[in-house]
Amino acid sequence: MTSKPDADARLVEAHDLALSALREITPAATIGPAAGFTSEDDGSVSLRFENRLPGYPGWYWTVTVARVDDEEPTVLEVELLPGDGALLAPEWVPWAERLAEYRAHQAELAEAAAAGGEDEDADGDDTDGDLDDGVDDDELDEDGSDILHAGDLDGVDIDELDDSDDDDASEAEDIDDDAEEDDADDEAEDEAEDDEAEDSEDHDADARDADAGDDEE
Numbered sequence: 001m002t003s004k005p006d007a008d009a010r011l012v013e014a015h016d017l018a019l020s021a022l023r024e025i026t027p028a029a030t031i032g033p034a035a036g037f038t039s040e041d042d043g044s045v046s047l048r049f050e051n052r053l054p055g056y057p058g059w060y061w062t063v064t065v066a067r068v069d070d071e072e073p074t075v076l077e078v079e080l081l082p083g084d085g086a087l088l089a090p091e092w093v094p095w096a097e098r099l100a101e102y103r104a105h106q107a108e109l110a111e112a113a114a115a116g117g118e119d120e121d122a123d124g125d126d127t128d129g130d131l132d133d134g135v136d137d138d139e140l141d142e143d144g145s146d147i148l149h150a151g152d153l154d155g156v157d158i159d160e161l162d163d164s165d166d167d168d169a170s171e172a173e174d175i176d177d178d179a180e181e182d183d184a185d186d187e188a189e190d191e192a193e194d195d196e197a198e199d200s201e202d203h204d205a206d207a208r209d210a211d212a213g214d215d216e217e
Contacts, residue, residue: 014065018065030052032049033050035060047065059083060081
């Protein structure tokens with residue numbers, strides 16, 4: 001049986017080289033501290049670093065380094081590999097226990113929502129008080145309620161709306177009157193043009209009769 005060669009000390013200490021290679025493929029924030037090394041059969045060394053990438057618990061950043069003769073170490077491969085137990089399914093939990101945990105969590109959420117609602121109600125009361133401060137005493141009835149004026153509905157003065165409607169109606173009537181006057185003027189102009197045309201035709205007829213009398217003489 002062939003045993004693995006002893007790890008090259010220069011490769012084991014090549015952490016700076018390995019970290020530089022890792023930062024080329026992943027943010028530095030996802031790289032944790034050194035987590036040991038593994039000697040490979042071909043004499044290379046795989047340096048491991050803890051992984052802080054979300055969604056990969058138990059995985060390690062692995063950088064395999066090697067060197068030839070007296071040359072400087074070089075990077076062969078950079079990868080993210082699972083550690084022992086990283087690919088195993090979590091321990092099975094009976095349905096009854098999971099349901100109990102779910103219900104307990106829902107109860108906590110309901111209590112938190114109720115507490116938040118009470119805080120909002122308290123803030124709402126303070127806001128109502130601030131609004132009341134802005135109302136004059138003259139506008140309050142004996143029981144403290146707002147005095148409704150004639151024509152008021154939900155805070156809207158209907159009389160003002162009626163006045164605006166009357167103004168709109170008056171403007172519409174004025175527009176109609178102007179249109180009727182324009183139509184009358186147009187009709188008068190047409191009648192005058194017709195009268196002028198008839199007078200011109202009568203004049204032409206008289207002139208023709210006079211010419212005819214001269215010819216007979």
